[in-house]
Amino acid sequence: MKQLTRALIAVLIISLILIITVNKLNSAQGYSGGNTLTIFNWGDYIDQDLIKRFEKETGIKVIYETFDSNEAMLTKIEQGGTSYDIAIPSEYAIDKMIKENLLIPIDHSKVPNLKYIDPRFMDLSFDPKNKYSVPYFWGTVGIAYNKAMIGDIEITSWDDLWDPKFKNQILIVDGAREVMGMSLNSLGYSLNDTNEKHLIEAKEKLDLLTPNIKAIVGDEIRMLLETEEAGIGLVWSGVAQEIMWENEDVEYVVPEEGSNLWFDNMVIPKTSKNPEAAHQFINFMLDPEIAAQNTEYVGYSTPNKGALEYMDEEVISDERFYPDEELTSKLEVYENLGKRMLAYYNDLFLEFKMHPK
């Protein structure tokens, strides 16, 4: 018993010392209340040098945390107990956050650099007049294919994937909206369709694709396509860009039937302790030169018109990643379909996954 008490006391003392040291270290580096900015972002989605530059210019210390899905991010912010000053969710998650009253409106007078954003990407259905959010990056969903592996065939449409010659060649992302959207688009329906008949039709069409599907995977899809585990993948444009940097045989195409156009926007959660700094950060990231540097690092498409002037002509004239208005007008943004419809999408997707090969 005596030994136990002694051990317990030792543990308590050590913990206490550690807490004090951590606090001391934090305040020595300037991480004290009122002078920090906590950013909640996707993994590897910002040039870290820019954070250092922001710290230097403003004297604000940045704490950087990451998430790997909109759902995980939503759950964390909904539960409270966090104090994120900036988060970067996708459009349907923003719609949800606005409805659940989780965001602070953005004071446009504090973000003068907003003028550099392409009007095409402002005032969209999920956030009218950009009251709560500011565009960060955007992109599409499409097909990445390896020309060396599948022969010199040009894939241009979703329907091409159903070709029997691609047996066991296709990897798709494990996302109900993306996969059901692909099938709906290939049938000529909207990827926000809520007509049950159309959805069942789309699911049955997906069943026919099973012989061609090698696997349904998560983030590994990037590595698997890079290492030529399969020749074709259903991916987001940014993932495709990263694969193309590693493997020159890979091509990316946005299918002609239409596809998804997505946005990741910067928002200020209600739990923010330092909205002033959050506005400063948003304005900083919208500066054309900084946005250009960030885009070159991340590889997704920037909505910042001013930034394009600082970027490589070759990059911004690449129709695959900077499609013109004619193509983007054919693309659709995911709408928040509500919990019940989303569950129905997922049920159908689950049934499709269970369809025997």
Add this chain to the structure above:
Amino acid sequence: MKSNSRNLYLIPYIIWIGLFVVTPILLVLYYSFFDIEGHFTIDNYKKFFTPVYLKMIFNSFWYAFLITLFSLIIAYPTAYLLTKTKHKQLWLLLIILPSWINLLLKAYAFIGIFGTYGAANSFLEVMGIGSKQLLFTDFSFIFVSVYIFLPFMILPIFNALDELNPSLIDASNDLGASPWTTFRRVIFPLTLDGVKSGCQVVFIPALSLFMLTRLIAGNRVITLGTAIEQHFLVTQDWGMGSTIAVFLIIAMVLIMVLTGKRKRGIL
């Protein structure tokens, strides 16, 4: 006085069990009666008995059964040989060592090994068999699962074999039993307890495997664990996820009861 202070020591344990075992189970049960919009309903249970989920139950049990079977087939002889070696504890340590490594890390390693250009396929090439698709097949799923669960099967069997009194085997031999009869009538019945607890420790987690189904089987194998993960993280249909969890809890209790029963006979 003495029993009083003993009861006092029980308090932290009771609090622990109450907070982290009983409450969560009750919460799971509670949530299983609510639909996605938070209305009280028993639809989740009705939905559970539709063909989609029945097929999923069947799949889960079938794969868990195969994983347990193959683990047992490999583990028993291994454990038996282990008891015959000189440095038992060292060998045992070497077998347990891989279970200290993070599961995700091992899964990623297997993606590399089983990939089209991975080590396994280069070996098949050299052997003249030619490369085959290994990754994203039932074979690779069961292989990796067995690899991961093997230490948990070996340990209890090894302990049972180690405790076996060697004079019983000598007696059996002296009385003219063939080695096979000795194994069948003496060794195996006496180590049955170890086999049972090994099977429990493997079968129950195998029933709700989820990460491997995506990483190694490429979502070509859908188990109840996958469905729970999806309901909680993606659709946020906590009710349906809880319903599946309730079913899994019931199944596990049943397995425990069934495999634990005959213990009395041996004791």
